Amino acid sequence: MITIEKLEQIKNYHRPFLEERLKESANTTIKDGNIALNDLYYNKQTRIALKNCGIINPGNIEDYIAVDGYSALANILMNKSKAEVIEDMKASNLRGRGGAGFPTGKKWEEAFKYNADQKYMICNADEGDPGAFMDRSILENDPHSVLEGMAIGGYAVGADQGFIYVRAEYPTAVKRLKIAIEQAKELGVLGNNIFGTGFNFDIKLKLGSGAFVCGEGTALIESIEGKRGMPRTKIYRTAHKGLWQKPTIINNVETYANVPVIFQKGVEWFKSIGTEKSPGTKVFSLVGKVENAGLVEVPMGMPLREIVYDIGGGIQNGKKFKAVQTGGPSGGCIPEHLIDTPVDFESLGKIGSIMGSGGMVVMDEDTCMVDIARFFLEFTVDESCGKCIPCREGTKRMLEILERIVEGKGEEQDIETLETLSETITTASLCGLGQTAANPVVTTLKYFRDEYEAHIKDHKCPAGSCKSLIEYFITEKCIGCGMCAKACPVQCISGKPKELHIINKLACIKCGACMEACPKKVQAVIKR
Amino acid sequence: MANVTVTIDGQKISVPKDLSILEAAKLLDIEIPALCYDPNLEVVGACRLCIVEIEGSKKLETSCSTKVKEGMNIFTESEKVVRIRKGIIQLLLDSHPNDCLTCQKAGECYLQKYAYEYNLNFRKHNSAMRPQLIDTSSPYILKDDSKCILCGKCVRTCAQVSDRKVLSFSDRGYDTKIICDEDKNLEESSCVSCNRCVSVCPVGALIDKRQINKLRSWEGNSLTVNCKSCQYGCEFEIKSKNNKNVAVVAKSPSNGRPLCLKGRLTTELLYVDNPETPYSKIDGKFVETSWTEALNIEDVLEKINKLNADKSSLGDD
Numbered sequence: 001m002i003t004i005e006k007l008e009q010i011k012n013y014h015r016p017f018l019e020e021r022l023k024e025s026a027n028t029t030i031k032d033g034n035i036a037l038n039d040l041y042y043n044k045q046t047r048i049a050l051k052n053c054g055i056i057n058p059g060n061i062e063d064y065i066a067v068d069g070y071s072a073l074a075n076i077l078m079n080k081s082k083a084e085v086i087e088d089m090k091a092s093n094l095r096g097r098g099g100a101g102f103p104t105g106k107k108w109e110e111a112f113k114y115n116a117d118q119k120y121m122i123c124n125a126d127e128g129d130p131g132a133f134m135d136r137s138i139l140e141n142d143p144h145s146v147l148e149g150m151a152i153g154g155y156a157v158g159a160d161q162g163f164i165y166v167r168a169e170y171p172t173a174v175k176r177l178k179i180a181i182e183q184a185k186e187l188g189v190l191g192n193n194i195f196g197t198g199f200n201f202d203i204k205l206k207l208g209s210g211a212f213v214c215g216e217g218t219a220l221i222e223s224i225e226g227k228r229g230m231p232r233t234k235i236y237r238t239a240h241k242g243l244w245q246k247p248t249i250i251n252n253v254e255t256y257a258n259v260p261v262i263f264q265k266g267v268e269w270f271k272s273i274g275t276e277k278s279p280g281t282k283v284f285s286l287v288g289k290v291e292n293a294g295l296v297e298v299p300m301g302m303p304l305r306e307i308v309y310d311i312g313g314g315i316q317n318g319k320k321f322k323a324v325q326t327g328g329p330s331g332g333c334i335p336e337h338l339i340d341t342p343v344d345f346e347s348l349g350k351i352g353s354i355m356g357s358g359g360m361v362v363m364d365e366d367t368c369m370v371d372i373a374r375f376f377l378e379f380t381v382d383e384s385c386g387k388c389i390p391c392r393e394g395t396k397r398m399l400e401i402l403e404r405i406v407e408g409k410g411e412e413q414d415i416e417t418l419e420t421l422s423e424t425i426t427t428a429s430l431c432g433l434g435q436t437a438a439n440p441v442v443t444t445l446k447y448f449r450d451e452y453e454a455h456i457k458d459h460k461c462p463a464g465s466c467k468s469l470i471e472y473f474i475t476e477k478c479i480g481c482g483m484c485a486k487a488c489p490v491q492c493i494s495g496k497p498k499e500l501h502i503i504n505k506l507a508c509i510k511c512g513a514c515m516e517a518c519p520k521k522v523q524a525v526i527k528r
Numbered sequence: 529m530a531n532v533t534v535t536i537d538g539q540k541i542s543v544p545k546d547l548s549i550l551e552a553a554k555l556l557d558i559e560i561p562a563l564c565y566d567p568n569l570e571v572v573g574a575c576r577l578c579i580v581e582i583e584g585s586k587k588l589e590t591s592c593s594t595k596v597k598e599g600m601n602i603f604t605e606s607e608k609v610v611r612i613r614k615g616i617i618q619l620l621l622d623s624h625p626n627d628c629l630t631c632q633k634a635g636e637c638y639l640q641k642y643a644y645e646y647n648l649n650f651r652k653h654n655s656a657m658r659p660q661l662i663d664t665s666s667p668y669i670l671k672d673d674s675k676c677i678l679c680g681k682c683v684r685t686c687a688q689v690s691d692r693k694v695l696s697f698s699d700r701g702y703d704t705k706i707i708c709d710e711d712k713n714l715e716e717s718s719c720v721s722c723n724r725c726v727s728v729c730p731v732g733a734l735i736d737k738r739q740i741n742k743l744r745s746w747e748g749n750s751l752t753v754n755c756k757s758c759q760y761g762c763e764f765e766i767k768s769k770n771n772k773n774v775a776v777v778a779k780s781p782s783n784g785r786p787l788c789l790k791g792r793l794t795t796e797l798l799y800v801d802n803p804e805t806p807y808s809k810i811d812g813k814f815v816e817t818s819w820t821e822a823l824n825i826e827d828v829l830e831k832i833n834k835l836n837a838d839k840s841s842l843g844d845d
Binding site: 228232392393423427 | 572590620656
């Protein structure tokens with residue numbers, strides 16, 4: 001059996017080894033007992049959920065213990081009542097990092113107060129937004145923080161069984177979680193009679209099979225129960241009747257990773273970071289046309305501009321910023337005039353987007369906003385579970401319209417139809433995925449309506465991105481060097497040496513290779 | 529059970545607090561449109577047609593899954609509710625074949641009924657429609673996926689019979705469909721033709737084949753009888769036209785009311801003037817059979833015949 005003293009012993013014994021190892025690599029600095037990654041990219045970040053990522057060896061529980069791992073669990077089990085843990089969580093105002101931002105403490109309290117012979121803790125690790133990999137990073141690099149967070153939650157609500165629902169497409173995460181659970185059980189920080197307090201807590205892995213909708217809480221529960229992953233209609237709260245009709249808490253990976261740190265460093269410390277209504281940090285996967293793509297963890301309330309420019313290093317190739325898409329397929333596109341919006345749950349909601357799980361896709365002037373809306377709708381249509389009519393039928397119709405528009409076959413009434421469909425889907429869909437599915441269309445219609453109109457009325461794509469609406473053309477500037485003809489993958493450019501070359505428009509696949517190949521000094525190939 | 533008082537479309541009513549809004553409205557004779565709701569099946573909230581507006585709530589709620597609460601002020605036909613409801617029905621119509629003229633379900637079809645009530649029509653378009661998958665393999669059930677609205681009632685009622693669960697959802701999104709076992713046809717599947725699914729289908733996706741071309745839903749007369757096959761005594765409707773009984777319709781199954789092929793055939797034989805040939809499924813194939821075989825009464829009949837023969841031979845002496 002593990003004791004608090006033994007945990008301390010492991011920490012004291014192992015810490016010097018960890019520090020020694022870190023000193024050898026130049027990536028980290030150790031100051032006042034805090035280990036941090038040093039790089040300009042990391043200096044501007046505040047790392048709570050990712051604090052151990054890239055520092056500890058995820059395959060070694062002693063590394064985690066060396067950075068105070070499991071001390072929060074030990075302290076809670078020895079010294080705090082369940083009600084006190086719930087109170088602390090409520091006071092910290094940690095909000096769900098999976099997207100909706102529901103206060104974790106309130107959620108736990110619901111299950112805590114509900115009497116039942118069996119309760120469950122679930123970790124939602126079915127990260128599915130395109131371009132999002134926050135949870136994956138935590139699971140792969142710091143799996144024990146999630147296990148500890150779940151055990152703390154389990155103690156607080158009175159659950160002795162946890163499940164991690166992780167996508168099978170994350171084989172490394174699955175492998176490391178398996179190892180972590182094994183090591184934790186062996187040491188006794190999971191299993192029976194943890195720290196001799198009589199508290200039992202076990203964690204099992206459940207592998208998802210790639211359905212995006214299984215990231216929705218009730219669909220996830222159905223899937224764990226062995227059924228088809230379709231969301232349940234909310235007659236009861238899952239905190240009252242969830243998995244196998246027992247009180248169930250579902251939190252996201254990042255939420256759990258925050259929990260041990262809150263109890264190590266205190267509620268006041270946590271509240272000092274971020275904003276009043278959204279304390280703490282949020283991890284974003286900053287991707288797209290940004291110079292430094294990657295995972296960034298910043299205090300809530302940081303303006304979008306700082307994330308994109310100060311951390312992300314601005315737009316690639318000196319291009320102009322156009323929009324940033326937050327919240328994945330459920331989120332919205334934020335235009336340039338709103339780039340000073342602070343990133344927190346309320347502010348993003350006000351401008352029609354959402355925090356979501358933390359996807360942040362930066363778009364430059366070459367990105368067509370109608371095509372972006374089409375892209376996200378294509379994803380939603382693919383991933384709709386098919387249960388409710390508005391999402392199943394409505395998103396399909398929206399996609400059909402958007403596909404027509406980007407092909408230059410848009411019709412006058414299309415914008416109005418899109419707006420009507422958006423209202424039906426948003427108002428009447430069963431689950432959160434359906435209710436937010438129209439967001440990419442709604443926000444692009446709101447902020448980039450002129451682009452829709454240009455496609456429909458003028459048959460032009462202002463960003464020069466929609467292939468059906470552009471053509472490549474060789475101007476009189478051509479010196480007949482033949483570079484374009486050589487580069488053309490379909491051999492549709494003809495012309496004699498030192499004479500004007502011509503593109504056969506019927507054969508052209510509009511790949512743009514000719515434009516790339518044309519010497520910089522000449523620039524005879526244009527897109528129009 | 530304690531009662532609560534709610535107001536629905538301006539009418540006050542006191543109802544038990546475990547009722548859903550939809551059930552409470554029914555007590556006031558207010559019918560809220562619904563395609564996936566059935567009092568005998570699990571509530572799933574899939575069709576979204578039963579949305580209502582509740583005073584003080586920003587969101588519309590599905591009345592099948594929302595319980596009444598003290599003081600609730602509910603509007604079942606507010607301007608917003610009607611607008612959204614129409615949008616949903618139109619989405620279904622856009623995917624549905626325009627063949628009400630010859631559809632066996634016409635007159636009883638809920639999609640047709642709601643389209644009429646909300647004044648909505650089929651629209652011409654070149655976009656996607658439900659796939660033209662029509663399963664004609666069974667002599668008892670016609671399964672037409674092109675008309676399916678995916679309410680899932682058939683799946684739920686099939687699952688209520690233990691060891692059955694023949695029907696389930698397959699694929700996702702717009703391509704979702706109802707399949708038998710691992711996407712087999714009705715003949716090859718483990719379906720026993722009990723027709724529970726047919727009796728709950730709100731549209732023409734599942735049709736009792738033995739009714740086709742016999743009469744339209746509004747024609748002739750009907751008489752409700754109880755099946756004599758077993759002690760459950762399931763209810764059947766005997767449909768008659770021109771003073772002839774032409775078809776037997778299985779009424780909705782409810783708890784403890786299993787419905788079965790044998791019962792339906794027995795009722796057919798007893799009541800219908802010219803019953804069609806019965807079929808039995810043998811090793812995944814439907815084969816024409818005799819009534820004695822279909823009802824599994826060969827032994828009984830043989831014995832009766834034997835007794836009768838013995839009696840008459842005794843009488844000769």
